[in-house]
Amino acid sequence: xxxxxxxxxxxxxxxxxxxxFAKGQWALLYLLIVVFVAGIAxxxxxxxxxxxxxxxxxxFFLPPYGTFRVEDPKDWLSLLVFLAVGVAMGLQTGRMRERxxxxxxxxRETAMLNRxxxxxxxxxxxxxxxxxxxxxxxxxxxxxxxxLFIPDDSGTVRALLSWPRDAPxxxxxxxxxASWVHRQSKAIGLPLPPEGTEGQPRDWPxxxxxxxxxxxxxxxxxxxxxxxxxxxxxxxxxxxxxxAAGQIAHQVALLLAxxxxxxxxxxxxxxxxxxxQAEALKEADRLKSTFMSAISHELKTPLASIIATVSNLLExxxxxxxxxxxxxxxxxxxxxxxxxxxxxxxLDVSRLEAQAWQPTxxxxxxxxxxxxxxxRLPPDQRDRxxxxxxxxxxxxxxxFQQWVRVLAHLLRNALTYSGAGGRVGVGARAIPNxxxxxxxxxxxxxxxxxxxxxxxxxxxGRTATGSSGTGLGLAIAREIARVxxxxxxxxxxxxxxxxxxxxxxxxxxxxxxxx
Amino acid sequence: MSAPEKPxxxxxxxxxxxxxxxxxxxxxxxxxxVIAAADGAEGLDQAIEHNPDLVVLDMAMPGMSGLEVCxxxxxxxxxxxxxxxxxxxxxxxxxxxxxxxDDYVTKPFSAGELLARVRALLRRASGQAAAAPVVAxxxxxxxxxxxxxxxxxxxxELTRTEFDILAYLAQNADTVVTSKMLLEKVWGxxxxxxxxxxxxxxxxxxxxxxxxxxxxxxxLTEPGVGFRLATS
Numbered sequence: 065x066x067x068x069x070x071x072x073x074x075x076x077x078x079x080x081x082x083x084x085f086a087k088g089q090w091a092l093l094y095l096l097i098v099v100f101v102a103g104i105a106x107x108x109x110x111x112x113x114x115x116x117x118x119x120x121x122x123x124f125f126l127p128p129y130g131t132f133r134v135e136d137p138k139d140w141l142s143l144l145v146f147l148a149v150g151v152a153m154g155l156q157t158g159r160m161r162e163r164x165x166x167x168x169x170x171x172r173e174t175a176m177l178n179r180x181x182x183x184x185x186x187x188x189x190x191x192x193x194x195x196x197x198x199x200x201x202x203x204x205x206x207x208x209x210x211x212l213f214i215p216d217d218s219g220t221v222r223a224l225l226s227w228p229r230d231a232p233x234x235x236x237x238x239x240x241x242a243s244w245v246h247r248q249s250k251a252i253g254l255p256l257p258p259e260g261t262e263g264q265p266r267d268w269p270x271x272x273x274x275x276x277x278x279x280x281x282x283x284x285x286x287x288x289x290x291x292x293x294x295x296x297x298x299x300x301x302x303x304x305x306x307x308a309a310g311q312i313a314h315q316v317a318l319l320l321a322x323x324x325x326x327x328x329x330x331x332x333x334x335x336x337x338x339x340x341q342a343e344a345l346k347e348a349d350r351l352k353s354t355f356m357s358a359i360s361h362e363l364k365t366p367l368a369s370i371i372a373t374v375s376n377l378l379e380x381x382x383x384x385x386x387x388x389x390x391x392x393x394x395x396x397x398x399x400x401x402x403x404x405x406x407x408x409x410x411l412d413v414s415r416l417e418a419q420a421w422q423p424t425x426x427x428x429x430x431x432x433x434x435x436x437x438x439x440r441l442p443p444d445q446r447d448r449x450x451x452x453x454x455x456x457x458x459x460x461x462x463x464f465q466q467w468v469r470v471l472a473h474l475l476r477n478a479l480t481y482s483g484a485g486g487r488v489g490v491g492a493r494a495i496p497n498x499x500x501x502x503x504x505x506x507x508x509x510x511x512x513x514x515x516x517x518x519x520x521x522x523x524x525g526r527t528a529t530g531s532s533g534t535g536l537g538l539a540i541a542r543e544i545a546r547v548x549x550x551x552x553x554x555x556x557x558x559x560x561x562x563x564x565x566x567x568x569x570x571x572x573x574x575x576x577x578x579x
Numbered sequence: 580m581s582a583p584e585k586p587x588x589x590x591x592x593x594x595x596x597x598x599x600x601x602x603x604x605x606x607x608x609x610x611x612x613v614i615a616a617a618d619g620a621e622g623l624d625q626a627i628e629h630n631p632d633l634v635v636l637d638m639a640m641p642g643m644s645g646l647e648v649c650x651x652x653x654x655x656x657x658x659x660x661x662x663x664x665x666x667x668x669x670x671x672x673x674x675x676x677x678x679x680x681d682d683y684v685t686k687p688f689s690a691g692e693l694l695a696r697v698r699a700l701l702r703r704a705s706g707q708a709a710a711a712p713v714v715a716x717x718x719x720x721x722x723x724x725x726x727x728x729x730x731x732x733x734x735x736e737l738t739r740t741e742f743d744i745l746a747y748l749a750q751n752a753d754t755v756v757t758s759k760m761l762l763e764k765v766w767g768x769x770x771x772x773x774x775x776x777x778x779x780x781x782x783x784x785x786x787x788x789x790x791x792x793x794x795x796x797x798x799l800t801e802p803g804v805g806f807r808l809a810t811s
Contacts, residue, residue, distance in 0.1 A: 404687055408666060424669075424803065427778060431793035432800040439799075453793035455786070459778075464802035465669065 066105040067113035070097055075120045082125060087139070090125040091146045094118075098150045102157035110154030118147045173318055176200060180322055184329045190214065194224040197326050201302045204322075205315045207285070213242040213299040214330075221246045221299060237279055242299045244277045245287040249296060252277045252287040253305075258313040267320060288319060290327040297330035354522045358535060362406040366399035373399075401442060405476075409536045412469065413521070416543045423463035423547055430457055430492045430501055433464060437471035445479055451490040458494055458573050466544045470552075471503070473537035474564050478505035481562065499573045502555075504563035515554045541566075587701050588612045588629055592622035592648065593637035593663065598686075602635060605690045606697070619643025623651055630658075633700055635693075636680070637663045638671050646674055653679035659700035663688070669803050676804065682755050695811070699753035714749040716797060716810050719788060721749045728788065740765060741784045744777075748798065748808035757805040781806060 074097045078090060094117035102110030122132055126139050134140055183196050194212035201210040213221040221242050241252055254271035274283045285303020289296060300323050305312055373396050376382075377389060384392075431453050438446055471490075478488040482505035492501040510518060519542045522535040538552075541564075545552040550568040557563050589611045591602045596617070603613045614629050616622035620643055626634060634652065638645035645662055652660060659681040664672040672683050681703075682696050712724040719730045723746050728735040737745065743765040748756055762771045770776070786792040799807045 400687075426803065427775065428800065428802075429782065429793070431791075431795060435794045435796065435799065436802070438794070451791070451794050455793065457793065464800070468802070 065109075067101050067109035067116065070101050071113050071116040071120060074117075075124060079124060082129075087125050087127070088142060090121055091142065094121050094146070095150055095153060098154045099157050102154045103161055105158075106162055107155060107158030110158040111151060114147065114150030114154045117150055118143065121146065169314070173321065176204070176318070177321055177325070181325055184325060190330065190333060191224055193326060193329060197300065197322060200322055201300060201319055204318050205286075205302050205305050205312075207302045207305050209301075209303060211301040212290075212326075213239075213246065213301065215246060215296070215298065219246075223301075224298075238285075238301065241274070241277055241279060241287055242301060245289050245299045246296055248277075249289050249291055250277075251289060252279075253283065253285060254288070254316050255309040255313045258310060258317060267324070269320070286316065286319070288316075288323050290323050290330060292327050292331045295331050295334065297327050297334065300326075351521060358522055359410060362410075363403065366403045366406075370396050370399045370403075398442070409540065412540045413536045416540060423466060423544075425461050426464055427459045427461050428464050429459055430499075433462075433467045433471055434490060436464075436468045437475055440468070440472045441475060441479070448479060448482075448486070449475060449488045449490060453490075453492050454494075456494075457492055458499065460499055460568055460573050461571075462548055462568065463544075466547075470541045470544050470566065471501075473541045474503040474566075477537055478503050478507070478562070478564070481505055481507035483507060494573065497570045498567045500565060500567045502563050502565045504557050504561055506557065506561040509556055509560050510554050510562045518554065519552070586610050586612045587632040588614065589697070590614045590616065590622065590625055590629065590631040590634045592616045592619065592625075592634065592640075592645075594618055594640045595637070598637070598663075602693070605693060606635075609694065611697075619645070619648040619651075622648055626652060626656060632658055632704065633697060634658070634660045635663065635697075636660055638675060639665060646671065646678060649675050649678045649680050659704050661696055661700055673804060676755070676757055695753055699751075703751060703754060711750075714752060716749065716752065716808065719797075721745060723749065730788075735787055737784070737787060740780055741787065744780060744784055745788070745808075748806060752808045752810050755801050755804055755807050759805075761805060 071094075074094070078093060082090075098110055098114045098117055101113035119132070122134065122143060123130065126143070127135050134143065180196065180200060184193070188196070194214070197212055198210035201207070211223045214224045215221050221239070223239070223242075245252055249269075251269040251271040252274055254269065257268045269289060275281065277287075283303065284305055285301065286305055288300045288302075290298040290300060300319065302319065305315070307315075373392050377384060377392055434451060434453070438449055441449070475488060475490070479486070482488055486506050489504045490502070491504075492499065494500075519538045521539040542552050545566055545568075548568060549571065550566060552564065552566045555563040555565055589606050591599060591606070591613060592615075593599045593602065594617055599615050599617065603615055607613045614625050614631060616625045619640055622634070622636065625631075634656070636645050636648055636652075640648075649660055649662065660679065662672065662675045662680045662683045663686055664675070664683050665686050672685075675683065681700055684693055684696055712722065714721045714723065719728065719735075721728050726742055726746075728737055728742070728745065744761060747761060747764050758774045758777055759771045762773055762777055766773070766776070781798060785795050785798055789795050789797055797809055799809050801807050
């Protein structure tokens with residue numbers, strides 16, 4: 065088209081000036097046109113332009129004008145040389161142009177692929193990858209919408225993201241086509257690979273037309289499977305795509321480069337998730353067996369002791385006096401308290417595991433919580449707890465019951481580790497952005513390497529004397545603190561002992577202190 | 580404390596035979612007259628037949644729940660209802676108090692705890708506590724008629740509101756008093772949801788009467804429910 069137009073236009077411009085130049089000079093001007101056409105339109109138009117110029121020069125500028133006859137035999141030579149030079153120049157310039165265009169395209173392609181892979185290096189989330197991929201796909205094709213379909217665990221594909229957000233592409237047929245592509249690992253709507261692009265045809269997916277995949281009629285959109293040899297990871301949708309088949313083929317080549325990278329990335333994500341899941345299962349398994357042994361120990365031991373004591377009381381060979389029976393029953397009572405405590409902790413922890421732990425927030429005072437926590441201790445232990453709370457301590461907004469649990473756990477823990485008769489202290493203070501509460505004992509303290517691990521489930525301190533609880537108390541305390549946006553940690557007490565610190569963020573502390 | 584002269588009649592409603600047995604044993608050995616029912620429907624029948632002085636009602640029962648029994652009972656029954664709840668079922672407990680239950684004991688409970696609640700409820704129901712002009716709590720003496728509080732020889736100055744709160748708690752000593760009840764009684768029905776105000780006044784009151792105001796011993800917080808004045 066360009067070739068015909070340019071040559072015709074040039075001829076029209078040249079004609080009135082025919083008398084002003086020698087016939088040979090027109091040949092040079094026509095060569096200029098051929099080079100121009102080659103420059104803007106490529107090899108084939110350049111060839112056409114060379115041929116047309118050859119004819120036009122002959123027809124209009126070589127006497128006799130208006131015919132293809134040539135008077136001067138020397139002109140035949142000029143004509144042949146003109147044709148040869150025209151074709152050669154057109155060919156050369158056209159090739160240069162195409163090479164240049166290809167270089168530009170490749171540069172753009174490389175830049176885009178670089179951008180995409182550098183985004184993948186930051187390990188984005190799958191939805192983030194979907195967003196980036198869809199945006200690049202639209203950028204490449206100029207399509208109105210793009211979407212990434214990802215299979216869920218049951219293998220049903222769902223659109224993870226469609227762009228623009230409200231694009232009406234997610235009709236039943238589109239979804240059905242995406243599912244088809246996912247199941248069949250075949251593309252829909254791709255043109256044939258562009259010619260002359262080395263290596264591409266090998267990677268070009270098998271593609272069918274829309275109707276072959278079950279659509280009611282042909283559509284102007286593309287479905288490309290994201291696949292690695294081992295896995296189907298999704299389907300890229302782009303549509304509608306306008307343009308000549310050759311142009312679309314180039315765009316598809318780019319899309320394929322993107323989807324290949326995305327597939328590898330998604331596969332890696334998938335493997336990562338699988339590894340994590342396997343580790344989580346292993347950990348859950350380990351916890352479960354620890355859990356079982358903790359349960360059997362913590363529930364069965366006091367139970368065994370109760371059964372032994374009570375059955376002893378029921379034996380008829382001893383006439384139990386009042387005092388003796390009372391002593392035995394007090395022992396039973398202690399075992400029962402321990403059983404109650406263990407069962408409560410196990411229930412707490414299963415609630416914690418189920419993530420069903422929602423705090424019921426209410427304003428209250430640390431002292432109120434502490435007094436309830438102390439009342440939960442065995443009566444003979446309560447006097448071992450001393451407390452100094454500042455009178456101007458601000459109120460806090462927490463779940464009262466849960467914080468009673470936290471303090472009760474810490475108190476019991478401290479009472480256990482400080483040994484018989486050891487003292488346990490409770491304190492609190494408001495600091496600029498937090499409120500701190502602590503429980504300290506004068507026991508042996510906790511070794512630095514254990515200070516984090518004591519908060520793990522079922523962890524028992526090395527210095528624990530005998531059996532003491534399920535090993536869940538501190539894990540529960542940490543979880544409760546976490547739910548409230550607070551922290552819990554252990555410090556040293558000089559000369560010896562451990563101090564469990566809890567801090568609550570300002571948001572959970574009232575601005576107004578008590579008058 | 581000695582058993583009342585004319586033994587009080589107590590209806591125990593609990594589906595678990597062991598708990599029923601323990602409750603019956605704890606109460607009967609204190610010379611209360613005990614009637615036991617194994618489910619809600621039977622409990623209602625027994626209540627109509629015996630018109631007990633107090634009902635001990637389990638919350639979690641198959642069939643008719645404790646809450647439903649409580650609601651049903653309250654259509655005609657005015658004597659105290661003590662509900663048994665399990666730890667963690669706070670919502671149930673609060674619902675029961677809203678339906679007219681007077682107090683609760685959390686399972687597992689000790690005999691001492693249960694008896695303290697039973698005595699407090701019976702005392703209040705008999706009108707002794709409400710009518711008493713002077714209530715002694717620890718070393719503190721609350722003279723309701725004269726609106727004066729003293730610890731030993733020491734007079735304690737209270738504001739009018741503080742005294743009203745303390746007097747109401749004292750008249751219901753050892754029994755839970757919901758925030759709503761206190762707010763209605765002291766401020767009036769339109770203030771029944773203003774728990775923040777109540778909290779501030781209770782805090783002031785504690786500072787005046789508690790030996791360690793920051794760790795209260797007398798005015799105990801019942802989380803999510805209200806307060807209880809402990810006499811022991």
